[in-house]
Amino acid sequence: MRELCLPLGLTEEELQRLDDLVSNRRRLKRGDRLYSFGAPFDAIYAIRSGFFKTDVLLEDGREQVTGFQMAGELLGLDGISSEHHTCNAVALEDSEICAIPFSRLEVLSREIHTLQHHFHKVMSREIVRDHGVMMLLGTMRAEERLAAFLLNLSQRFTARGFSHADFYLRMTREEIGSYLGLKLETVSRTFSRFQEEGHIAVQQKHVRILDVAGLKALMNYRG
Amino acid sequence: MRELCLPLGLTEEELQRLDDLVSNRRRLKRGDRLYSFGAPFDAIYAIRSGFFKTDVLLEDGREQVTGFQMAGELLGLDGISSEHHTCNAVALEDSEICAIPFSRLEVLSREIHTLQHHFHKVMSREIVRDHGVMMLLGTMRAEERLAAFLLNLSQRFTARGFSHADFYLRMTREEIGSYLGLKLETVSRTFSRFQEEGHIAVQQKHVRILDVAGLKALMNYRG
DNA sequence: CGGTTTCTTGATTGGGATCAATAGGAGTGG
């Protein structure tokens, strides 16, 4: 966890102060909301374990999933700008988080330079990630989107010590579709096509990646 | 400019130090790049005047415009995460910017709390904006996308003291299309349709908004 | 001016949406 979400090179005393900062834990069950659109913002959240989605709703009910987050990642950065959350964060499995009071984080990051810089990097990384999603939504075809999605998940599971090639999806086809700008039927069909072509083996939420190179090849060429 | 991009409630001395921070100016001509993908990051940029686009390129040449920026807005936040820029920033008209050395910004924001908080808000606002673009790309139809685009531009021009209803586009149909996930022909056709329906008057890059309510109504209903 | 870029409009195509039906699992309570 530390390697993923904390800056390196801190003194013992600094680590202690950070530990105090993130001492406020909370458990959530599948389906629970960590926060909702419009709720007052006062903390960001580090995921200790579990899996989340964030989404935005249009007045007419359309949903856009803006991201899936797993252990070691942060939630709630959207709330800083207006002091209110601008999306919903929902646990997709039983999860545990640390609440990090934002005002205390700002105080501490004035005193620990590496923490300040690390936090800036995390926010910037989120912006870069969002640009990647825009690219995906704006220019890619259904196959490319789903391939990119699977490879991204695979890479993040790997970074957490799980298998890169064998995992369970925590989200439904509809949620994947919402994230990728596709309908659930298209997601399902594309999974089936990938399976027919030997790129993956998929049974409901269980996915095995059989041909990483093949998925990567799907991503950059039209046809 | 100050109202748009600086925190309020600073002392004279603090304002002076900020002025020093942003003293490094630079002029760009239409078509010039402020920075390119892969370039080392060492500063963020405040736009004093002019108009920019940022974009990301795929290996096969596909372009995704990730945003259009105007006076008072910041460029370069993407570069913090990896110390290298992850997109291109191109002037769409002759422009002037201030370079803000990032390490100096971090130093100063440790000392001026309101600057620190303001900077965090600006980064967060960028994340929220990106979520809006995802919603647009993931769930909206062509008409809705273009209506949202025009209303957003209108609102930002208004905030800068320009007419909300009469302005010149700085970008081509192709760039609008790239931003909105549409082809240039679709952008052109949709402009024409809006004109036929009396929502706008458009002649090349000159746009007049005739019916704000009509455009807003287009955004939330299917059909 | 002449050349080039940008924009508009028409005809046709195609990828993903929609509509529809069924099957598979998971969770619940008896």
Add this chain to the structure above:
DNA sequence: CCACTCCTATTGATCCCAATCAAGAAACCG
């Protein structure tokens, strides 16, 4: 443990919006 229900996933048939292909027209610029 099984029966029931509900949610989720798969697959087929058809439709439609935006992409593509194509041809001019308009505007910009050196």
